[in-house]
Structures are given as structure tokens and as C-alpha cells.
Amino acid sequence: MKFFLAIAIWVISFGVSAQVFDVPHSDEAPTKTLLVQPSKPRxxxxxxxxxxxxAGISDSGTVRSKHTFVRSLDMWGEYGIAAVxxxxxxxxxxxxxxNLRGRQDHLTRVDEVVKFYKAKFGLPVWIFGHSMGSSTATYYANELGASKGVLSGIIIAGTIYSASLNDEVSLPVLGIHHAYDGCAGTPVVATSRIIQGRPSKYVSQLEIxxxxxxxxxxCExxxxxxxxxxxxxxxxHAAQFILNH
Structure with a gap:
């Protein structure tokens, strides 16, 4: 079995390279990822x-989605952070x-990706979920289990109103929201409620x-x-929080 598949390599900016890695998932379709890596990631x-x-990542490294994560993928290198x-x-x-992000197959795939990149780089690994992706981040953090100690923190942005974090989640958490977000399913309070409701002994921060x-x-x-x-x-905001914690 191939543990990863490196397909495309190119230079974008800040001296970073990009590669496509397929993270294996039993005998089913792998989880495709696109890594944008600076020369010395922190x-x-x-x-x-x-x-x-x-997202629609192709084997050649093109991406069908125009999501904010795609538009900003090459910006992380400025801060010495590898983005996937x-x-x-x-x-x-x-x-x-x-919302199917709480199903076990999805969370298992998340866990496989976390462990794959932790083993590959040995760096602090963070999860950043936007909109519906915020439920991936929170579901996974709530059910860390065997991965406790592997993940260094989570970031949620444009959070969906149904997302929540258990008080047992002690990881640093950053919440980001746009002040004028008009999507009914992602009101500003969805992010602020999570951050402000965290136990005071934990590192939590809100950025508007x-x-x-x-x-x-x-909602687009x-x-x-x-x-x-x-x-x-x-x-x-996200990069500075990562580097400071």
C-alpha cells in the first residue's frame, strides 16, 4: 500500500512548494489533500x-472550489506555516x-489526515474549519480520543450555529467571524458564544x-x-494565533 502519493510540485510565492497527497482510507477512496509548504515550516x-x-482537488493540483481557503492558500507561507x-x-x-460531518467515517478520515501530517513533519498540527467546516473541527476536538496530544489547537470561522465545544476540550481555540456575515446559519453569535463560553483557564480568543x-x-x-x-x-489573525500558542 502506498502511504502517500506526491503528484504536483510548483513554486507559488514566499518560496513555497505545493504537492498533492492522497491519505489512504482502508480499501475505499483516499482523502485527497493539497499541501502548500514553505522551505522551513514552523x-x-x-x-x-x-x-x-x-474542494475538487485534482491529481495535478488544480482546485475546482473558489472557497476562501483556496483563494488564500499561498498566504500562509509568509508566516512560515504549511497549509493543507x-x-x-x-x-x-x-x-x-x-450535516454528515459527525459521522464516524468522516471523523476517522480527519484523524488519518492529522496523524499523516504529524508523522510526516513532526510539527504542531492545527485544524481550521470554516462555515460547515467548523463542525468538522468541533466534532473532532470533542472526540479526540486516541489523538489527544497530537492536535495542537483549533480555529473556527464563520461558525455554524449548531457547532459546540465540550468543556473538556483544553486546546487553544481561536474564533473568527465577519461582523456583517448575513448568512442565517452562521450568525456572529455562533462563534462568540463558543469562545466566550469556554472555561477561563483555557486559551480562547475571538477576532471580528x-x-x-x-x-x-x-452564504457563498x-x-x-x-x-x-x-x-x-x-x-x-489565524497565523499569529498559531505561532503564539
Whole structure:
């Protein structure tokens, strides 16, 4: 069995290279990931986009999705952080059709990706979930189990209202939201409630972003919900929190 498949390598900016890795999953379709790596990374962040979770990473490294994580993928290198866009081989649903991110198969895939990149780099590994992806981050953190000690922290942004964190989750947590997010399923309070409800002994931080522009549907990638044209600030807040904790 191949433990990884390196397909595409190219230089983007900040001296980073990009590679596609297929993380094996029993006898089923692997979990496809796209790694953008600076020459000397200090940490690694796993990016779980919203919607149905299907980013559409090809073997050649192209990505079908225009999600904010895709638009900002090359910005992490400025901070010495390796960024990994994580795809899903199947639709993970949404708030209207049913959220499948709590199903065991999905969480097992997350665990496999976390352990794969931890073993590969030996760096602090963080999970960053946006919108529906915030439920991936919170579900996984709530059910760490055997992976406790492998994950260094989580970041949630444009959080869905049904997401929550157990008080037993002691990892550092950053919440990011756009002040003018107009998506009914991701109100600002969804993020602030989680951060402000955390036990005071834990590291928790809330960042509210303003500015940018909103285009298309209020729950889409180019709306305020998707941090359209505030990507540098979006990544900066997350990167600084990672490096400081």
C-alpha cells in the first residue's frame, strides 16, 4: 500500500512548494489533500472548507472550489506555516440537507489526515474549519480520543450555529467571524458564544473582521461570510494565533 502519493510540485510565492497527497482510507477512496509548504515550516494547519466539503482537488493540483481557503492558500507561507487543503471524496451535506460531518467515517478520515501530517513533519498540527467546516473541527476536538496530544489547537470561522465545544476540550481555540456575515446559519453569535463560553483557564480568543465586499448569495464564498477581500487579515489573525500558542 502506498502511504502517500506526491503528484504536483510548483513554486507559488514566499518560496513555497505545493504537492498533492492522497491519505489512504482502508480499501475505499483516499482523502485527497493539497499541501502548500514553505522551505522551513514552523507549524501546519489543516483547512476544512464549508459547504459539502468537496474542494475538487485534482491529481495535478488544480482546485475546482473558489472557497476562501483556496483563494488564500499561498498566504500562509509568509508566516512560515504549511497549509493543507483537505478534500472529501463524498458530499458532507449542509444545514438544510443534513450535516454528515459527525459521522464516524468522516471523523476517522480527519484523524488519518492529522496523524499523516504529524508523522510526516513532526510539527504542531492545527485544524481550521470554516462555515460547515467548523463542525468538522468541533466534532473532532470533542472526540479526540486516541489523538489527544497530537492536535495542537483549533480555529473556527464563520461558525455554524449548531457547532459546540465540550468543556473538556483544553486546546487553544481561536474564533473568527465577519461582523456583517448575513448568512442565517452562521450568525456572529455562533462563534462568540463558543469562545466566550469556554472555561477561563483555557486559551480562547475571538477576532471580528470588518471590511471587504459581499457579492452573490450571503452564504457563498464571495460574500462577507467568505471573508471576500479580507483574506490577508483572515490569515494573519489565524497565523499569529498559531505561532503564539
Amino acid at each position: 507549524a501546519l494547519v489543516l483547512l476544512f472548507p464549508g459547504g459539502g466539503g468537496k 487543503l483537505v478534500d472529501s471524496p463524498y458530499d458532507l451535506g449542509d444545514l438544510r440537507r443534513g 473582521i470588518e471590511g471587504g465586499i459581499s457579492e452573490g448569495g450571503v 464564498s464571495f460574500a462577507y461570510h467568505g471573508f471576500n477581500q479580507t483574506e490577508p487579515e483572515f490569515v494573519k
